[in-house]
Amino acid sequence: MAKKLIMDIKDFSFRYAGAEKPSLMSINLPVHKNKVTAMIGPSGCGKSTLLRALNRIHDLYPGHEYQGKINLLNSSSGENENILDIKKENDFIKLRQRVGMIFQKPTPFPMSIFDNVAYGLKLAGIKNKTILEEKVVSALQGSAIWTEVKDRLKEDAMGLSGGQQQRLCIARAVALRPEVLLLDEPTSALDPISTGAIEELVTELKKDISIVIVTHNMQQASRLSDYTAFMYIGKLIEYNKTDKIFLNPKEKLTEDYVTGRFG
Amino acid sequence: MKRLIINKIALSLSVLSALIGLVFLAWILVTLFSKGINSLSFSLFTQDLINGGLRNLIFGQFLMALIATIIGVPLGMMAGIYLREYGHGKYANIIRDLSDIMMSAPSIIIGSFVFVLIVEPFGSINGWAGSIALTIMLIPIVVSTTDNMLSLVPKELREAGIALGGGKHQVILSIILKAARVGLMTGILLGFARIIGETAPLLFTSGTNSFWTTDLNNAFPSLTVSIYNLANFPTDKARDLAWAASFILTMIVLFINIVGRFFTRDKG
Numbered sequence A: 001m002a003k004k005l006i007m008d009i010k011d012f013s014f015r016y017a018g019a020e021k022p023s024l025m026s027i028n029l030p031v032h033k034n035k036v037t038a039m040i041g042p043s044g045c046g047k048s049t050l051l052r053a054l055n056r057i058h059d060l061y062p063g064h065e066y067q068g069k070i071n072l073l074n075s076s077s078g079e080n081e082n083i084l085d086i087k088k089e090n091d092f093i094k095l096r097q098r099v100g101m102i103f104q105k106p107t108p109f110p111m112s113i114f115d116n117v118a119y120g121l122k123l124a125g126i127k128n129k130t131i132l133e134e135k136v137v138s139a140l141q142g143s144a145i146w147t148e149v150k151d152r153l154k155e156d157a158m159g160l161s162g163g164q165q166q167r168l169c170i171a172r173a174v175a176l177r178p179e180v181l182l183l184d185e186p187t188s189a190l191d192p193i194s195t196g197a198i199e200e201l202v203t204e205l206k207k208d209i210s211i212v213i214v215t216h217n218m219q220q221a222s223r224l225s226d227y228t229a230f231m232y233i234g235k236l237i238e239y240n241k242t243d244k245i246f247l248n249p250k251e252k253l254t255e256d257y258v259t260g261r262f263g
Numbered sequence B: 001m002k003r004l005i006i007n008k009i010a011l012s013l014s015v016l017s018a019l020i021g022l023v024f025l026a027w028i029l030v031t032l033f034s035k036g037i038n039s040l041s042f043s044l045f046t047q048d049l050i051n052g053g054l055r056n057l058i059f060g061q062f063l064m065a066l067i068a069t070i071i072g073v074p075l076g077m078m079a080g081i082y083l084r085e086y087g088h089g090k091y092a093n094i095i096r097d098l099s100d101i102m103m104s105a106p107s108i109i110i111g112s113f114v115f116v117l118i119v120e121p122f123g124s125i126n127g128w129a130g131s132i133a134l135t136i137m138l139i140p141i142v143v144s145t146t147d148n149m150l151s152l153v154p155k156e157l158r159e160a161g162i163a164l165g166g167g168k169h170q171v172i173l174s175i176i177l178k179a180a181r182v183g184l185m186t187g188i189l190l191g192f193a194r195i196i197g198e199t200a201p202l203l204f205t206s207g208t209n210s211f212w213t214t215d216l217n218n219a220f221p222s223l224t225v226s227i228y229n230l231a232n233f234p235t236d237k238a239r240d241l242a243w244a245a246s247f248i249l250t251m252i253v254l255f256i257n258i259v260g261r262f263f264t265r266d267k268g
């Protein structure tokens, strides 16, 4: 495999603080650059746990245990860094600027639409007003929400519809020009039309950003993703190109799941 | 069938007890209104107690409550933020329990405590002591409000801030407090309404004063303490003044409460 991996999860295990058993066991999963990788599997199998390890948001709460490696490619030097080695607050912040995250429920901040998108940029140290404005506008344009909000940038983001809020959250993450974007069931709280808009947007974004998406929806996984990982009770059962997983799975368990026999 | 009957009985009993409560509340308010309004006059607001007015008392009561708010709100909020956002485990729980106990401590005890702590060493009752007694009453209210209101902010909002490269403090200051601001404001207002009507913590800390003063090192005018004194006076004039003072105090507390509720209703 000569293709570029933006992230590479190696022999990764994870145990929540105070939990008896690990929630993830020896996961090996590559994340291809500028592709969409989908994670599927029955609820509780560890999809969110794995996704949340990729920007180490778990570390917001103390006491979790990691094992193995999660490499993140440094595109300029071509070297891999193991993000599990990160210890300093500053390096966490850098990691999260490089690896963005979108949650299941939209999480607009209680401030204006403009300020929502500017939030991460300001944290990243951008103070110049003109540059800030440019970046906010281009993030909103790039997230297929510009025409809907361009006349109300000063209004409270809470006033947007659920689907618009979710696209705003994507714009907010995209504004930082992350290398990877993690999405945890980003459409499961949305109506079909908003879902369609987000799916289109994800396909658009992968030109610049590598995407990992957790989804419950088989059609969504097959429509959107280039690669699919099927997980079951804390283990990665099968990983392959998406059409292989859906049309010609190697494992019986995968076949049963993607054909809807359980899950 | 049996369950239906029990249900009906329980419902009637609750309605009945609610009614009894309301009757007494209405009774108190009606008495207060009829007696208070009769004794009300414009000069109450322009004269001090020594000349038969209430001006210095209203001012003193407000000032001590305001000082308590200025000192108590930041302290209480910081403690509340610590408990909700940083404190984990036993240590935080002990502080939380202590704060809850403080909140239900009889206010006369807090008055005695401040008497021993400040009034005795200082040598006389004074306005600072009264303000501090009110501060001690207010802090646990603010702690618990902050703790509760922050707990209503979904954890996803914190995570979203962190995921955008925020540090924990930045996220708390710029997002979480903002998301909880309506609840926090309401809680602070209700806390203010609570302490402005207190008598016991002031009784032997600030005492009261018949004259106009802004000097907190002296016995300080207090509406509630004066109500207590006037009500025990044998003359009709003093009692009328006590009614008027009670009426005004009730209006103030009612007004602050209504403003507080209005906030919550407006923004959820």
Ligand SMILES: Nc1ncnc2c1ncn2[C@@H]1O[C@H](COP(=O)(O)OP(=O)(O)O)[C@@H](O)[C@H]1O
Pocket (backbone or CB within 6 Å): A016, A017, A019, A023, A041, A042, A043, A044, A045, A046, A047, A048, A049, A050
């Ligand atoms: N904060 C937590 N503490 C302890 N266990 C957790 C926590 N969050 C999730 N788990 C457990 O980890 C397993 C995987 O959960 P999760 O990753 O949320 O599954 P999925 O996203 O695939 O539905 C489940 O068994 C769940 O109960």
Ligand SMILES: [Mg+2]
Pocket (backbone or CB within 6 Å): A047, A048, A049
């Ligand atoms: Mg999940």
